[in-house]
Amino acid sequence: MIDRFEVRVRIKKLTTSAVLALAVGAAATGCARFPAPESPPPVAFGARPLPPGAQTDVPREPVPTSQNxxxxxxxxxxxxxxxxxxxRGSTMAEILESGRLIVGLDIGSNLFSFRDPISGDIQGFDVDIARAISQAIFGDEATIEFRVLSSADRTQALADHSVDVVVKTMSITCDRLQDVSFSTPYYVAYQRILSTRNSGVTEPRQLVGKRVCAARGATSIGRIQAIVPRVRMVTTTTWADCLVMMQQGQAxxxxxxDAILAGLAEQDPWVQLVGPSLGVEYYGVGIPKGQDDMVRFVNGVLEQLRSSGQWQEMYDRWLSILGPSNGPPQPVYRD
Known part of the structure; x- marks a missing residue:
């Protein structure tokens, strides 16, 4: 049997069709990288089933806001x-007593949280944020239990305390603040569009009547529906499923x-980020409602990452594909 490493070594010997098939499979692992394409992808023949949980022509959702x-x-x-x-008596003391920090994330967001197919380790920018919180509580960055969540499950997991924190490219919005608490922003992202290189889609107005995919529960759904009212929205459980649907001609x-889209583009040379920014997203660590001591503690961890230069090191390691960093977002406190 050929292992994944050997497959990657042999990739230059594969036919164009075989490379496409490999790209579809690699989307589930979130870390494969391929060279730039010399020609458009081949046409997929025959109808293929939608990924499990995919929904087409989803209803309109509200536009997210963090300003109101x-x-x-x-x-x-x-x-x-x-x-x-x-x-004593703090949320952090309870976590320390439990023996591990339970972190909600996913393993299909390349660059932020993904499982390396060689080592099996869960890695990425969000993972490093979680490890810094573990280090601050236990003195050991590895005292963590990761629980895989879909985007739609994040708020409920915090509400029912099945996780201690969520570190999963979770945008801070007014609607979400009704149910959960957030740290200060640890990353600022900009919503954009990912399309295939031969699709002709380079800006939002060209999405009229087109099928646009997003992971269920993402704030990007309401915004793209507002910008392009006649878009045909498709939702999936994971971002990797969206990439597969594009590769199969279903989206x-x-x-x-842009940070999530860059991770998808790293896995397939036939897709590209296009168009201007459609809106700003501020990622924060999600924390159960009412745990103000934990909010202050996590904000202290983020302050240490900013002041020590570790945030910049994390950016350089995982997100340099997005270009030079403007530095970490600066916090604003209400007290």
Whole structure:
């Protein structure tokens, strides 16, 4: 049997059709990279089933906003206790006593959280944020239990306390603040469009009547529906499924944050980011409602990442494909 590493070594020997098939499979792992294409992808023959859970022609959703309620304003961090010595009765002390930090994320968001097919480790920018929180509580960045969540499951997982935090490209919005709390923003993304190189789609107005894919629960759905009212929205469980649907000719484009789209583009040389920014998204660590001490603690961890230069190191490691960084987003506190 040929292992994944050997497949990647032999990729230059494969036919164009075989490379397309490999790209579809690699979408599930979230870390394969292919060389730039010399010609458009081949036409897929025969109807293929939609990915499990995919829904077509979904209803209109509200446009997300973080401005109407000053959503990105958060609580000022207090003095950071030494790792392993959390204040008695605090949320952090309960997590310390439990023996692990339970983090909700996914493993299909290349660059942010994905499972490396060689080592099997879960890696990415969001994973490094989670590891920094674990390090601050336990003195060990690996004292974590990862729980895989879809975008649609994030809020409920926090509400029922099945996770301690969610670190999953989760945008801070006024609607979400009704149900969960957030840290200060740790990353700023811009919604754009991902299309195939031979599709002719280079800007939003060309999406009229087209099928545009997004992961269910993403804030990008309402925004693209508002910008292009006649778009045909398709939703899936994961972003990797959106890439597969594009490769199979079942979707014409994907629209969400540029950082997520860049991770998809890393997996397939026949897709590209196009068009201007359609809106700004502020990623924050999701925290159960009412745990203000945990909000302050996580904000303290993020402050350490910014001031120590570790945030920039994480960006350079995972997100340099997006170009030079303007630095971490600066916090605004309400107290």
């Amino acid at each position: 309620c000053d959503a990105t304003v958060s609580l000022r961090p207090g003095a950071m206790p030494p790792p392993g010595q959390m204040p 014409d484009a994907v629209s969400t944050d």
